[in-house]
Amino acid sequence: MNLTVQSVLRWLEDCQGITICGQEIKWGRVKTIFKGTEGNRSVFVKIGITEEAKKEVLMNKNGYDKMREIGAGNYTPNPRFVEFQGVPIIIMDDCGENLFDMLKGAVNPRSIFDRICEELWHLYRITKIKGGAEESLENSFRILEEQFSRYLSVYEPFSANQRLLKEIRKKIFRVRSPFICFAFWNFTPEDMCLSTSGLKIIDPPGCVVGLPMIDLACFAGSVRDASKLPGAEYGYDLLKKLASDAGEMLGLKPKDTEFLFNFGRAVQCSLSARYRIGEEDGLSKKFFVEAKEFLAKCLSQRN
Ligand SMILES: Nc1ncnc2c1ncn2[C@@H]1O[C@H](COP(=O)(O)OP(=O)(O)O)[C@@H](O)[C@H]1O
């Protein structure tokens, strides 16, 4: 822990009444996340100390503000934003184990998937609004493209896939959605908690509306194929069904919902491939091949 972090922690203690009681959370992109208490309340504190962490914390703040604006405030960890000498800080409820850890140790993982899907369905319904999904679709596409151009070129030169990606991009923007709702592409089990007061989304990006079939596909693929979590075969089917129901609720054609689900799976596979590059079990290459298969599926679908 360097001096600057120490001084922020001291300030939190002296001026915000927060007692830091845990070690910092060592994993994730922002390493300066601490557990603490504020009176009787158990809290998490996320501190934007480096330039990268600052961006991340401000992005989360933006995401939480937007979640409140669209009526999804109950799904946030009740964050409070403070700043100390230019360092942005989020103080929020401790929502308990994230879904990855919760599922890993679950006695009845199916009931957890049931609850997640019920809560998400409610969230989608209450946040349904008229509007375009361009920003979120563009974000998702950029993530996919970045994996192919910056990382997965270890398997195949980017130029070999440029045409394929161009076709996919064209097809994405042909999707017509009269409505949008709560959504963001990076729906991983580490960024959600099922607390005693319900589902909580932690670590949101700045854009939190769009078409959730992409998120659900990422989440489904991540729990079943990438992390092989207990109950995930059951969970996958449930999440896929939820994607189809959400598509119908938002007024999409079934073929567009299916397209977005396959696209979401391609995004997830490309990320699963990227994060495993260099490992010796061959899984990275397997996910790369699978990402391309999902993209091919997207293109082979009739318009
Ligand atoms: N409010 C919270 N309640 C419970 N756990 C949290 C909370 N905030 C963060 N965590 C834990 O810390 C991990 C990293 O936090 P996150 O905000 O996702 O950071 P990163 O941007 O590094 O991914 C989460 O995956 C979760 O396990």
Ligand SMILES: [Mg+2]
């Ligand atoms: Mg995270």
